Amino acid sequence: MHLSALLDSAVRSGSTKEAVVYREQRWNYRELGDAARRAATVLRDAGLGPGDRLAVMTYNTPAFLFAAFGAWSLGATLVPVNHKLQTDEVARQLKHCGARVALVDAEIGERATAADPGVRWLVSHPDAPTDELPADSFEALLAAARPWTGEERPDSDVAEILYTSGTSGTPKGCVHSHRTAALTAAYSAATMSMRGDERFLICMPIWHAAPLNNMTLGTLFAGGTVVLQREYEPRGMLELIQRERITALFGAPIALIAPLQAVPDHADYDVSSVRAWLYGAGPLDADTVRRLMKAYGTENFQQVYGMSETGPAGASLLPAEHADKAGAIGRGGMPGVDLRVVRPDGSDAGAGESGEIWLRTDTRMLGYLDDEAATAEVFAGDWYRSGDLGRIDDDGYVTLVDRMKDVIITGGENVASQEVEGALRGHPDVLDVAVVGRPHPQWGETVVAFVVPREGAGLDQAGMRAWLEERIARYKVPRELFLRDALPRTPSGKITKHVLRAELA
Template sequence: MSNEKREVSAPHGGLSHVTGALWPPLKSVTIPQLLREAVVAHGDREALVFCDAGIRLTYREFDAVIDRHAAGLLELGVEKGDRVGIWSPNRFEWVVTQFASARIGAILVNINPAYRSSELEYALNKVGCRVLIAASSFKSSDYAGMIRALVPELGGIGEGRLHAARVPDLRHVVLMQDDPGPGMIPFARLQQMASPERLAELDAIDATLDPQDPINIQFTSGTTGMPKGATLSHYNIVNNARFVTDRIALTEEDRLVIPVPLYHCFGMVMGVLGAVSKGARMVFPGEGFDPVQVLDAIEAERATALYGVPTMFVAMLQEMDNRARDLGSLRTGIMAGALCPIEVMRRVNRDMHMEEVTICYGMTETSPVSFQSFTDDPTEKRCETVGRIHPHLEVKIADFDGNTVPVGEKGEIWTRGYSVMSGYWGDEAATRASVNDGWMKTGDLAVLDEDGFCTIVGRVKDMIIRGGENIYPREIEEFLIRHPQVSDVQVFGIPDEKFGEEVCAWAVARPGAELTAEALREHCRGQIAHFKVPRHIRIVEALPMTVTGKPQKFVMRDRMQEILRADPAP
């Protein structure tokens, strides 16, 4: 059980306003300092295991690998503050890059492994990536092929500095492959490039790093446009990682299985940095989620903790019905991304032995977690709510004028404290629209009860959550409207038993055009991430509008559900 004081988490004076405990104190350390503390305290303990790749390293061995790769990045000309993109599924190289870039103060840019060429180009240019480190492929994604199509200049430059027309800031491409071909550098060569002189520079650079420095950019978006780069500091994510793992009482004796994506805060902050903050062992079952791999890893590694979204737990429970596993070592973990049905929670408690599993709520812009249940909260509270406020944070539930509403009334979650991002990279207007006097306006609607438990009841921004993936309709709408036969389009979510929500689009054809649903799907293939491609598409003559000309998504949502009930085919 956490040593955190809970008595301060109740609302103040009948209003929906809560403040977190002031213990444990915040730490003013950088990511390299956090790792160094773990090496000093737990150097001979295993730090990580990549089951499919057969990689096992102690904290001391992992630290040595990181230094060599950091020195290799220096040899490429990477400097403090430069942006280094990482485009890969869950691989050993991802975690190495996370710490190696931080070691020299370079800002890690997380690129969704489901992104396609247009999204990659946008991300690289939005934040000015100097180096892109990528896997060669994953599932249907040919990363190397997409990079070569985006940067045709690669073919003739050998390993010199790149000057690409479409991504002008990019200087080097590093591929996780032994022989990546002309113009790309093999990831393994970074370690070989670590000269004694470069290694000697690392500690001097470390002395210049400040915990408040930006160190990570993660793409998010809203209803007003394309993805924005939420910029997070060492201070933001190190402390959030500590408090998240405090709530599940993680220690150096624990073995944490991380099947959630590293490009999300769930993987890289709550998972990796959380484990390092406690000296725990990280276990990565595979490059992507597979219930068989995860369950086999839990059994083989005698794991004590597990992370996942509810759909992952449902898939694992189904697999356990096919083949039983010995999961008696499990005790705790985190389920986030969507509310958990109570029957699923009961089966996770009983059949997976995770009696202390907790629920979280947060957003990328708050590093990410603001609310989390305690391990001994009642099962009903862990299903119906997202728990109580985290330490050193302040939350109010606000009306449209920013006034705090009474306990039990619905309003928007506003969060303030150490975890709030420094801003959206290169977008001061968007930052000002989201952060006011230190308050991050989340766009999520919630209710606080008299004990401080928070229940999420809706979303101001119409965000869709499909299987734990946050999907923003405006981004898809702006892509679909580029189809030459589309005159108008609206995207919204509808309930789905498997994924929680599915993406639906209603489109209006241009006069005289013969627009089809399949034509729109084809327009999306290879251009936007697969989970953003609308599962249901309807071509309509007109969209329902208010008298002021605003689209009525709730009308479309209700009508679409009626249509699917009559004919469930997409």
């Protein structure tokens, strides 16, 4: 199914039903469809056409959804951009995907527009009163535009380029068609038992693959309501759950833990409407799960596992399985996904053994953008090689052991260690560096740097942070700095990061 057809179908099924909520603003499905068609006209007038790439760098606002469906209606490709990136990082991504037109939130506009003045930038002012909107704002242009009319395009068209950090530190763009994205939505709706009366809170960044394809598109596929929290904040999340009678939400483990730490009166909020507390980007141990269940007064926690390359689709640990199997990612794949744990010789691992997790699903990406070698490396026939190491227990449940790919996941964000290392190597006082993740009960992992300073240098944590914050996003900046005379290496000269991880453990 083409994603614009997905929305059209939802409009026909329930035109007056609430589709999107943002602060005090509300759109039913008919109004969402109308806004999407008007956005298509605005984007066409800005120079976007079939096959072109639209970069969108916003918070969780309606403009993101309007622009996405508008681009898809035109036959263009959506390229979600991390709103936390710095100018140089944005420039690299825009150049790599070849974006012709871009939409940015006014709050971060200068940081983004400086990245590539050759791109046609549209600026969104989602919180400005109607009578105070700049005439050239995305919202003003939307209100003045005539709804676009055009023929539906095939679902084999490219719908999205989702960027993910790789082991080299160079961003890779996962190319997804409308079919793979729509199937991800359908498989997710089945896995999470989404219903037409769903009220799903999108509190994690919508430009991430899971909040976009699994949660937002899954909810719209089921005919439910998407409630947008502009940017995650613990008390704000609890307020929205209570006010909007949220039935489901998704977050990195820290997003569910933070309210218990940062909101002293968290127990005073009514969260009884939530039927599904979904979490991903890292497992929760049994003790933490029990603490969350007690605090929120429910056992309805569900873990989801996947990656941008597969939609993301992968595996899920259901609420009833948490009592005995908390920490596992599930038993086999979620609906529509086949999962194997594979030994180095290509055979299936047995109970008690570890191996690489392989996934086979129709939601898998078409490939990495302009990178045939990297694409060939991760595919084995119909199977996607995740690079994650998993261990099977006697009951067939799979637990993540480690990542073969050298990526640190902190608070749900992927950090390529080599990208951070590259930024640190530019520091005049750094001679050698290695960046690894330290396990953390709330964030999943935190970023740690081991640095060999130049002789006589006075490198410290504050100086390192100041240097890096001008070059990379803040969540990538190491939380800890350890100075060393030398780093452990193999005889061939490669740094043995497992030695450093063992030190931290």
